[in-house]
């Protein structure tokens with residue numbers, strides 16, 4: 001990347017800069033290309049549109065990026081390369097799709113699994129000496145636990161152990177796992193990178209050319225390549241990531257503080273609050289605390305459901321990272337029954353914070 005800040009790179013990268021070309025790389029709707037050529041077939045070779053997206057995302061993490069049809073497609077490629085008999089370490093409550101892949105592989109006898117508390121740094125340091133894949137997700141969904149990534153990713157490890165970080169909640173702007181020593185960083189581009197809840201996309205970024213080639217081969221074998229329209233929309237969304245994130249995380253801190261003081265709230269989980277268990281860890285290396293927070297209402301799970309239903313501005317919907325705020329209970333999702341029943345996960349968007357607060361306040365009023 002030239003000597004630009006990430007915020008500038010997001011706007012400047014992935015453009016041809018050739019006279020007569022459009023400023024924005026077009027969505028190239030093509031499965032196949034005239035021969036002879038380096039690019040034969042888009043499942044294998046991507047499109048000029050996905051090339052531009054990969055340049056943009058790779059530059060942010062200082063590595064080589066591969067774009068996928070979804071975050072889960074990217075995850076599947078990382079786990080799919082593990083030989084039978086591998087040992088893996090994952091957080092106790094990873095993203096539920098990741099948990100699904102991990103649990104299924106374990107049930108089929110493909111691998112053994114160490115499930116570790118993300119705040120327990122010594123346990124992760126041990127895993128680096130015993131596991132083939134160490135998979136972190138930080139901040140972790142939905143308790144917002146932040147792993148000490150610089151310590152864990154930079155620690156000594158057994159030869160061949162790979163460290164991967166699902167950095168979706170942090171975005172490429174708040175932390176750089178590859179800089180700390182991770183081998184792989186993964187993002188669901190569906191979330192903050194795309195930013196408008198109108199696409200599915202994923203990305204893997206690495207500095208290891210052999211891993212890159214392996215991921216590329218697996219992407220074509222699995223048919224997990226991103227579509228041209230999705231790549232185009234992801235670039236379009238990513239142009240404003242720095243602006244959106246700045247606003248959204250300002251909003252998130254303000255809402256977290258106000259919720260914390262609200263009598264209808266039992267607990268707020270936001271790494272930006274000094275009361276959060278991993279606040280100090282986050283503050284030591286993250287450049288922002290992100291726009292995701294969770295809170296528990298007083299009373300029952302039904303009351304938490306009422307709060308979601310009564311919101312008029314905040315969208316009662318799953319997923320996250322859009323300009324529009326969304327919230328939902330997580331315990332009602334299959335496989336997430338361990339999450340407290342009164343927990344609501346809020347993805348804070350870019351609306352005016354006073355409007356967001358007024359909406360939360362009216363939704364929290366006792367019925």
Ligand SMILES: *Cc1c(COP(=O)(O)O)cnc(C)c1O
Pocket residue numbers: 070071072073095097137141166168169188189190191200201202
């Ligand atoms: C959404 C999400 C994924 C999966 O990404 P998709 O684009 O939905 O396939 C993985 N990890 C985290 C943390 C996510 O939020």
